[in-house]
Amino acid sequence: MHRVAWLIQVEGASPNSILAVTFTNKAAAEMRGRIETLLGIPGSAMWIGTFHGLTHRLLRLHWRDAGLVQAFQILDSEDQARLLRKVLKALNLDETRWVPREILWFINAQKDEGLRAKHLKDNGDPTRHQLIRIYHAYEEACQRAGVVDFAELLLRAYELFQGNASLLHHYRSRFQHVLVDEFQDTNAIQYKWLMLLAGPAGLPFAVGDDDQSIYRWRGARVENLNQFRRDYPQAVLYKLEQNYRSTGTILKAANALIANNAGRLGKNLWTSGEDGDRVKLYAAFNERDEADFVVGRIRDWVARGGSRREVAVLYRSNAQSRVFEEAFLNARVPYRVYGGLRFFERAEIKDALAYLRLVASRADDNSFERVVNLPARGIGAKTLDVLRDLARVHGTSLWHATEIAVRESLPQRAAAALTSFVQLIDKLAVEIAGLELHEQVDHVIGVSGLIEHFKKEKGERGEGRVENLLELVSAARGFSPEGETDMQPLESFLAHAVLESGEGQADPYADCVQMMTLHTAKGLEFPVVFLAGMEDGLFPHQRSIADLASLEEERRLCYVGATRAMRQLYITYAEQRRLYGVDQYGQPSRFISELPPELIEEIRPRLQVSRPAFVKRGAMPEESPSTGGMRMGSHVRHGKFGEGVVLRFEGSGPHAQVHVNFERVGMKVLVLSYANLQVM
């Protein structure tokens, strides 16, 4: 941001000549806002946005040159999967052999590399041959339907520049200054696009950190950093090693951890600030104990004057959030979970949008299929099969196929149902013409019967869905299209809904504990950070352990997590964890042993675990009696039974029980206060 300010204020660059690109809408919005504050001028002359946002803008402006229809729609991942399934069905392929998710992965990976089906060779591999064939069919289906997926936005924009010298020349001379954030996350096609735009004589400016590259699995290439230096030998490298965020201890720990990775560009963070507390390590008995520990520490923090929003609980996978949510709920600690499904990805919202899309463009087969029988109006799989066949034979949309079907080949009942659906959409189109955007949305969700349909859904779920639909109306009310587009408000709202899936900006000021995955935490900072679930198999994840490159990515993820912390860093793991309904006994994460021991302070577990949920609050003693450091797995001696291993604790207080497996006599359940066990 200061670079932009410098360019404009000192070097006298025109705001028009600046293009700045980031990965998330949030980052783009922040960048724009801060530049405006910094310069005191509106940022609208500059192109600031995400890769997808900017390429989308380009394609809207030059849709004809890009080989698209003017009203092209964007598919989100779910729509994409839907379309692919249809393609697979049309090709008569078995979904158990040709798994849609894997094929989607393949197609997206190719696009991320800038490769189209026609560029690929099967090398005599029949599986690959088939994949390429599917990719071909998928491309055709997209083209026919006038839709582009996320990866396609970038690929198209690249091809647009590559195949159109005068256009490229125009943008090259306009954007003298190309700036990129989070450069380590760029994939092949993004890099190619940027280099094409900047040109060999250009002066692109990139900011990145190879140690924070955590998206290799979705096509990001750290190598782009080195490639950049080869492509621009005149480029100057600045290392920003002084850190103004974390304490010295946290930085030392993070440096030690990341030093285990090979092939880094290399840097060593330092601070002029104080060392601060040691990293605290807690070994929990199980995932509940882990959550209770975190809750307890947060209470302490708050009791000492801290606020909850300063605390973040970070975990490797979303499934881990549940236990924490329960614990927070129990302890009445407000929290907020980031991630999960976003507003515009909710089923009911997508249903409403599908109605709107269909009204805007009848040829939108995806939307047609989504809502033709929602609410249920007697149009089932059979009828749809007929429609799909007709559409394929005649090479038209499903909408058009209904006309033929109603005339020719349908039973009375289905024909009547279809007719009423067609009339409904036509009626909606007439009725909303000329209305304000939010009135259009309001009208459609009411008249389509969606509201009624979700009201019938039992329980809170239905209520929530209705609320979300109403929220969609307010979202429409607050929507103002940006940029110089000549699109209809409705169209531009629909595109916005796909590109900006709507990370709920709900009450950012609420004082909540923040919960999110490590990936989501990148770019954020918190005074207190808990890295939870630090067990081998969970973090590093089981699927990343065998392969060195993936393991290093996990280590970078851990590095990212640790460096989120400003003052306090807690690391916790559970000796026993119930995952997917099965109990597992894991080892502490190997990353823990990579931290210098002198930076770590181990916190001994208190003894009274097992089922805190069944114990009344307040009934729990602060300290349990005479356990003398005994814990699960401890070797103990009993006066009569001899030596054994502690397997489990149950209950608390004077009746707390302990399960011990003795060498001579096997399993025994003993009352702790009478057993007189001796820890060995």
Add this chain to the structure above:
DNA sequence: TACTATTTAATTTTT
């Protein structure tokens, strides 16, 4: 065709 019961499989995520 609509609804309910059963089976199945399971990182990480933005756009």
Add this chain to the structure above:
DNA sequence: TTAAATAGTA
């Protein structure tokens, strides 16, 4: 455990 996909029944 749980959500989603599929099979089975009214």
